[in-house]
Amino acid sequence: MTPARLEDPMLPTLTELLTLPAFAGAEVVSGHAHLHEPVTWVHVSEVADAARFLTGGELLLTTGSLLASMNDAEQDAFIASLAQRGAHGLALELVQVFRDVPPALLGASRLYGLPLLVFREEVSFAALTRAAHARILHRAAPALDPGLAPLLDALAETGRSVAFLRAQLGPLLSLPARPRSTLLGTLDALLNTNFNMAETARRLSVRRQTVYYRLEQLRAMLPDLDDPRRQLGLHLALEITRTEAGEAISHLSGDRRAP
Known part of the structure; x- marks a missing residue:
């Protein structure tokens, strides 16, 4: 059927x-x-x-x-x-x-x-796959709360975006391109589904066991993942990667290769 x-x-x-x-x-x-x-x-x-x-x-x-x-x-x-x-x-x-x-x-x-x-x-x-998944995950993510937009603007205007990304996502951004992209996409999906494993698996088109495995990796690299304040910071950081991805992520990861 x-x-x-x-x-x-x-x-x-x-x-x-x-x-x-x-x-x-x-x-x-x-x-x-x-x-x-x-x-x-x-x-x-x-x-x-x-x-x-x-x-x-x-x-x-x-x-x-x-x-x-x-x-x-x-x-x-x-x-x-x-x-x-x-x-x-x-x-x-x-x-x-x-x-x-x-x-x-x-x-x-x-x-x-x-x-x-x-x-x-x-x-x-x-x-x-990288180009397609960037478009899929970007379109699937809900728009950021307009009330948080000034925070992103302030970070950008004061030149603190890179430091903020390093503080929030540093261990992830130091990974090679493929695992970095996979785990960033998984983190984004988890945050946007309130850590609903079944819905996250559906959005990513993977098995739930795969999501659990990736979540363990994320918990090992990102402390206090269950803290709502930490999650807010991660939301903001992921939004920055969508708006300043090329310059900010390349700066943090040392990846100077053309996409």
């Missing part, structure tokens, strides 16, 4: 994600009528039973290494399973394994209405 269609207006659609610079090389080869569907998360997957891990709304990225070992019927079944579990797209890199979309894969994606994207040049899946 196909999961109910997501209707969260705060989530970006596939059309919106395709406007991001990281997705500039994407070509839509099928499923144009479904590009308006909201995307909840982006996963890299090279397993045949990827569908069983989906909660609905995901965009999957693949090099095609697994698909190359499938016959036509298996490729059809693979696309059917993704569509039935509510996936909202599949992106295939046509570089190492395929030079063109396998006819059975293309036919199945058209049959089941699953958007199929292709990249005809090598692309960084890490860059794609």
Whole structure:
């Protein structure tokens, strides 16, 4: 049975994600009528039973290494399973394994209405997921209480934003880019759901056990995580990362690489 269609207006659609610079090389080869569907998360997957891990709304990225070992019927079944579990797209890199979309894969994606994207040049899946998740988490987060906006302005105007970030999120911001992004996104989701584990897992499209594991990591790095005053500081710090992310986070982490 196909999961109910997501209707969260705060989530970006596939059309919106395709406007991001990281997705500039994407070509839509099928499923144009479904590009308006909201995307909840982006996963890299090279397993045949990827569908069983989906909660609905995901965009999957693949090099095609697994698909190359499938016959036509298996490729059809693979696309059917993704569509039935509510996936909202599949992106295939046509570089190492395929030079063109396998006819059975293309036919199945058209049959089941699953958007199929292709990249005809090598692309960084890490860059794609990072860009998409930044948009997803930013749009999913509720607007900051207008009453707190003057505090952010004061921090910026007095040049204290970086020091404030260091005090609130220092241990997280010193991590490499990938775990840093993952834990910052998890912290943001936890704070915005009042630490509701089930809702946090749904927003992040991960299992609850994964959220518990990440929460233990966060508690080890951020003391007094249950203190409401501490949570307010973290809310403000996360808002700063959304408005001054490039300069502030690079300054704190020492990461000078281009995004």
